[in-house]
Amino acid sequence: MRILFTAAALIGIAATAHAQTVSQPSFCERLAAQTGMKPTNKPKMWEIRTMNGLKAALIGDSTSVMMGVGSAGPATAEEYERLSKTCKPAKKGPQCDLVGPVELQLTIKNGEQVRQVAEAGEAAQVAMIGSRVRCTDL
Numbered sequence: 562m563r564i565l566f567t568a569a570a571l572i573g574i575a576a577t578a579h580a581q582t583v584s585q586p587s588f589c590e591r592l593a594a595q596t597g598m599k600p601t602n603k604p605k606m607w608e609i610r611t612m613n614g615l616k617a618a619l620i621g622d623s624t625s626v627m628m629g630v631g632s633a634g635p636a637t638a639e640e641y642e643r644l645s646k647t648c649k650p651a652k653k654g655p656q657c658d659l660v661g662p663v664e665l666q667l668t669i670k671n672g673e674q675v676r677q678v679a680e681a682g683e684a685a686q687v688a689m690i691g692s693r694v695r696c697t698d699l
Contacts (some may be wrong), residue, residue: 566680567603575684585648587605587683587685587698588659588661588677588679588680588683588685588696588698589605589607589685589696589697589698590607590686590698591677592607592662592665592667592675592677592685592687592696593607593696594670595675595677596609596667596675596694597609597646598694598696601695603697605697605698605699606695606697606698607695607697608693608694608695609669609670609693609694609698610692610693611624611625611626611669611670611689611692611693611694612624612692623667624692625668625669625672626667626668626669626689626694627666627667627668627674628648628655628657628659628665628666628667628668628687628689629648629665629666630644630647630648630657630663630664630665630666631644631663631664631666631675631676632661632663632664633661633662633663633664633678633679633680634662644663646661647659647663651688653688653689653690653691654688654689654690654691655688655689656686656687656688656689657686657687657688658686659668659679659683659684659685659686659687660679660682660683660684661678661679661680661681661682661684662678662679662680662681663678663679664676664677664678664679665678665679665687667694669694683698684698684699685697685698685699686699
């Protein structure tokens, strides 16, 4: 009986250790799963083209991207103030510097809005550069 208990305890410890080492998907990985973003050759960076290159070259194309943030927790005046500084114009296009907890609201391509929460402790940058939307885990 003692051997069985020891073996069960060791299996339980090994399972717990394995669960702690398996990492959860990052913010950009979760966003990529919803939007079809693909990993780039840079680590922790994902992107999606908002226009088809061949179609744009042959007959022209247009794109529309909307980015915004919302509270992922209690909507206080302090939270509103913090969120109002999250998204801003940058040299190459609009950019949102996310520090969780915060909810990103992103609309690209087909007009369907995607909502993804950056949890407390997560940080990411979502930016439109040309006709691409990029997400980088920080």
